Amino acid sequence: MNEHTPGGTAAAPAPAGRYGDGTRAVRAGLPAPAKNEPPLPGPVFAAHFHLPGEVSGPYTYGRDTNPTWTLLERAVGELEAPGEEGVETVVFASGMAAVSAVLLSQARTGDTVVLPSDGYQALPLVREQLEAYGVRVRTAPTGRDAQLDALDGARLLWIETPSNPGLDVCDVRRLTAAAHAAGALVAVDNTLATPLGQRPLELGADFSVASGTKGLTGHGDLLLGYVVCRDPELAAAVRRWRKIVGAIPGPMEAWLAHRSLATLQLRAGRQWGNALAVAEALADRPEVTGLRYPGLPSDPSHTTAARQMRGFGSVVSFTLPDRAHAERFMTALHLVEDATSFGGVRSTAERRGRWGGDDVPEGFIRFSAGAEDPEDLVADVLRALDSAAAGA
Ligand code: PLP
Numbered sequence: 560m561n562e563h564t565p566g567g568t569a570a571a572p573a574p575a576g577r578y579g580d581g582t583r584a585v586r587a588g589l590p591a592p593a594k595n596e597p598p599l600p601g602p603v604f605a606a607h608f609h610l611p612g613e614v615s616g617p618y619t620y621g622r623d624t625n626p627t628w629t630l631l632e633r634a635v636g637e638l639e640a641p642g643e644e645g646v647e648t649v650v651f652a653s654g655m656a657a658v659s660a661v662l663l664s665q666a667r668t669g670d671t672v673v674l675p676s677d678g679y680q681a682l683p684l685v686r687e688q689l690e691a692y693g694v695r696v697r698t699a700p701t702g703r704d705a706q707l708d709a710l711d712g713a714r715l716l717w718i719e720t721p722s723n724p725g726l727d728v729c730d731v732r733r734l735t736a737a738a739h740a741a742g743a744l745v746a747v748d749n750t751l752a753t754p755l756g757q758r759p760l761e762l763g764a765d766f767s768v769a770s771g772t773k774g775l776t777g778h779g780d781l782l783l784g785y786v787v788c789r790d791p792e793l794a795a796a797v798r799r800w801r802k803i804v805g806a807i808p809g810p811m812e813a814w815l816a817h818r819s820l821a822t823l824q825l826r827a828g829r830q831w832g833n834a835l836a837v838a839e840a841l842a843d844r845p846e847v848t849g850l851r852y853p854g855l856p857s858d859p860s861h862t863t864a865a866r867q868m869r870g871f872g873s874v875v876s877f878t879l880p881d882r883a884h885a886e887r888f889m890t891a892l893h894l895v896e897d898a899t900s901f902g903g904v905r906s907t908a909e910r911r912g913r914w915g916g917d918d919v920p921e922g923f924i925r926f927s928a929g930a931e932d933p934e935d936l937v938a939d940v941l942r943a944l945d946s947a948a949a950g951a
Contacts, residue, residue: 576642580755581824583641588634588817602627602814623802627810631817632785635775638754638820639767639787646760647794648787649801650813654750654770655681656806657784659688661746661766662717664800665793668693670714675701677727678719678748680916702727702860704734710741718764719748721860723901724911724925726751726851726876728860731867735763744793750774753902755827756870760789766797774873774902776819777826781812826904826930830873833906833928833936838875840937844944849878849923874901875926876911879947882921885910887950889924891943894931901927906936 578586589598603626608618618624632648640646651657662685666672672689674682676698686696697713699705701722706729710716716738720729735745746766747759753774759767769775771783786797801807808816831854838852853864854871864871879885889897895906899914906929912921928936 578641583637584755584824585821587637587820588630588632590630599814599817600626600630602810604810622805622807625807625810625813627813627817628808631813634817634820635754635771635785636787638823639749639758640760640789641758643760643789645791646787646789647791647798648785649794649797650771650808650816651784651786651801652806652808652812653782654768654772654784656801656804657768657770657786658682658748659685660797660800660804660806661768661786662689662715663692664796665715665744666692666694667714669695671695671697671712673697673699673706673709673713673716673743675699675706675717675719675722677701677722677725677918678717679723679750680914682717682719683916700727701725701729704729706734707737710738710743713738713741713743716743716745717748718745719750720757721751721853721864721872721874723751723874724876724917724919724923726853726858726860726874728853728864728868730863731757731759731762731764739763751872751874751901752868752870753823753827753872755823756831756872757868760787762867765790765793771816772902773900774827774830775823776816777823777830777902777904778815778819779898779900779903779905779907781815783808783812783816827870827873829930830902830904830928831870833931833933834871834873834875834926836933836937837926837928837940840941841875841877846880846884846944846948847877849876849920851876873928875928877924877926878920879922879924880951882910882912884947884951885922885924887947888943891946892939893943894936894939895926895929895943901925903927904930906931 606621636646636648697709699709744765747764749769767787852875898907908926
């Protein structure tokens, strides 16, 4: 390990706090420039590292630490909490690995955890697991800050804002203040917003947790998760959990994720603009009901979202009259792939009800705007809506 390799002793890069989002994104986590070394060192494939004599140094065994993770963790920390010293990031094999790491490392038998009742559809599975370990779980909807009423005696409040797939928003500062007053820790799932759209730690949360599979990395080619927090003891508990369950990202995925961060601001800017354009076009259609996009001034969440978000994300949700109508719409789209997941550079959408599990109408569509030209994307959506209506 020389001084230029990740985890080496090269000087820390310039502080991230003073730059704008684009500059921060292209430079996030890079080591100090070193002659004859690449700006972003390649993935380090190692199950073990040379370790003569006493156990010392940052890299010992590949389930504990990896230099490629170190750079990615630094990068994510710079984006989630720009300019802050002492923020710790732990990357995981997937978003669910990160979610489970926080919930299962923090909650003990007899504790109470408050989850959203309208969050990502794997949360009920985590709930079952928590309950199997003797943890009490309460749920309440994201909208109207309804989780406030469930905080009494809680150990941990889990917030998902905007929520997936309903796109409700809650007031993170308000919920966090109430939870802390009640003695509870607060974790925010920041998947939909990405760190460019929302910074949960600045809003008071103890943990920012996300699936990096979505908008953060944006190409639909890898799974990743992360946890960011300020408290070293909380970070150590999460890191310990990763070591115990081995939910580690492969070096190749970690490196690809870091490489993808360079374009985060470019992608997010285009995709958020496209989401707004699609939402505005949908707002004029008589067959569309339940349209939600926190960036639309008419959206019930807009005022709260505008107070705490720096961008409103790439996901739009809406409902078509029935399942057959929604299926005709999906089939008629040319530029939008029928796929689950969201946040990628190629637009995707799905009739969410096909999975079961979400409390949504049969005609409910979750639409993720990609980075296509806005006029092409909007035209494709309007043409598919016309085609679906004509086939009724
Ligand atoms: N959190 C939210 C809000 C999600 O939408 C998802 C996945 O869709 C996850 C967590 C889990 O992420 P992953 O699929 O990377 O495990």
